[in-house]
Amino acid sequence: MRASGLSGIRSSLSSGVNRGNGRLKLDLHTHCGEATSLYTPTLDIVKQIVAAAKARGLDGIAITEHYNRAYGYKVKEIVEKQLHDELLIIPGQEIDKGPLHVVVLYLPDDSTFRFVGHPGYPPVKDLASEIDDSIHGLEIRNPTHDDDIDGELVRRLAKERQLLLLSNSDAHFLSDIGKYYTEIELEELCARARRVPNSKP
Ligand SMILES: [Zn+2]
Numbered sequence: 001m002r003a004s005g006l007s008g009i010r011s012s013l014s015s016g017v018n019r020g021n022g023r024l025k026l027d028l029h030t031h032c033g034e035a036t037s038l039y040t041p042t043l044d045i046v047k048q049i050v051a052a053a054k055a056r057g058l059d060g061i062a063i064t065e066h067y068n069r070a071y072g073y074k075v076k077e078i079v080e081k082q083l084h085d086e087l088l089i090i091p092g093q094e095i096d097k098g099p100l101h102v103v104v105l106y107l108p109d110d111s112t113f114r115f116v117g118h119p120g121y122p123p124v125k126d127l128a129s130e131i132d133d134s135i136h137g138l139e140i141r142n143p144t145h146d147d148d149i150d151g152e153l154v155r156r157l158a159k160e161r162q163l164l165l166l167s168n169s170d171a172h173f174l175s176d177i178g179k180y181y182t183e184i185e186l187e188e189l190c191a192r193a194r195r196v197p198n199s200k201p
């Protein structure tokens with residue numbers, strides 16, 4: 001990963017890269033391990049994950065199990081080595097940070113992009129005060145938690161702090177992958193991740 005960098009990740013994409021504007025359809029919050037109740041991904045399981053994502057027309061997904069980054073890296077390895085890199089896989093994990101659920105994405109060149117998953121769930125007294133400089137984005141849509149998210153507040157905070165707004169599935173079933181997704185250039189995600197130097201969780 002370190003050697004390939006962003007150009008490697010981009011050239012490794014075999015489909016969907018050129019929508020004319022460089023934007024990719026990405027679901028950046030999925031729990032594929034939980035969805036399949038198996039934390040050692042087999043080739044067959046990974047094929048099912050890729051098929052589910054492609055059925056929704058996605059270019060890529062982040063795999064963000066709770067406190068488990070190894071699973072995402074393993075899926076990525078299988079897709080790269082055995083499935084001709086046909087889907088972009090971004091390894092990540094979901095962790096607790098105070099009252100927040102923070103989703104961490106591991107990007108090329110050792111950079112990490114962090115966003116708050118479903119802000120408002122669990123309930124938080126003062127969302128603004130919980131968001132520090134380590135955060136790069138906020139989820140604005142999440143099919144399970146749309147009702148918990150105060151859209152007006154989240155949009156205002158995103159504007160004030162220059163945070164990216166994200167729509168993700170938070171899928172706990174393979175059929176839910178891509179239910180919501182974000183269209184974004186990989187370059188923008190990486191640039192935002194590099195903006196604040198921070199340590200790894
Ligand atoms: Zn969560």
Ligand SMILES: [Zn+2]
Pocket residue numbers: 029031094117170
């Ligand atoms: Zn989640």
